[in-house]
Amino acid sequence: MQIAVRSYAWQQEALEHKGFGSARIRFITRPEELSQEHFDVVIDLLYTPGTTYPLLPVNTLLLVHAVTATCKRLPEGAVRLNAWPGFLQRPVMELAATDGNSKARTEECMACLGWQYEWVADIPGFISSRVIAAIINEAYFALEEELSSAAEIDTAMRLGTNYPFGPFEWAQRIGVNQVYELLNIMSTEDERYTPAALLASAVS
Incomplete structure (x- = not known):
């Protein structure tokens, strides 16, 4: 599984500490870099409302850091994760999704990465x-x-x-x-x- 991660240096360090299982990871800083190769999954820890992406294949899974914004305010099919400082380093990652297909594919992604996770309600702030x-x-x-x-x-x-x-x-x-x-x-x-x-x- 080919995964792009858009992050700051401290976030990259936190994820490297978790490890990446059998996934192939490329760290990027700009959304434009997503057009340079094919990715199965995009994890955007720098997401802000209004972030735009190059045209991605329809089957690309998008996970974004969005603590206060619920799924209806995100790109269609996107999955929320909690990457506040101090939370990204925790052994269990909080996730929220409303799209069943995205949820199933996220579980495959987490298994490939070897990351522990917990699905929570799609509410501002997670739990x-x-x-x-x-x-x-x-x-x-x-x-x-x-x-x-x-x-x-x-x-x-x-x-x-x-x-x-x-x-x-x-x-x-x-x-x-x-x-x-x-x-x-x-x-x-x-x-x-x-x-x-x-x-x-x-x-x-």
Whole structure:
């Protein structure tokens, strides 16, 4: 299976750590490079709304990094994956799809790569990103109320929950803007997720 991966250097390193099974991988940086040879699968970790691709064969499987955008906002048949910093390195990859054929072909791709995965509902934030975003928001509320310092909250969460990072460390790694965007979407479902004022003020 020939797979093209569009990624940053740190993402390439994370995937190389996972290994690629029997798949043949070519890392690229620009969508235009997809026209240079045939690929069975395209994994785009740099996808943003409006990304355009050269004309691909109809049977090319497209997996894109899309945390807040659901499948209906992606190219037809595309599969979502969660590649937020800190999430791509996890042993199990979160995936979401609404097209049955794409889902079946993705499972073949994952088997070829030797990657573990979990299908989750096609909702903004998948599952783990929603949990982390909510924790980050609560940490900002606690900081607003001067219950503790950011460093102390991070330490307490790392030691108390065995998380790899504290909530403010997560926010820095992921990007406050991305956390804020997800929380805003989640708050339309439940006002409990309304972003803390201190978090909103940190958005650039």
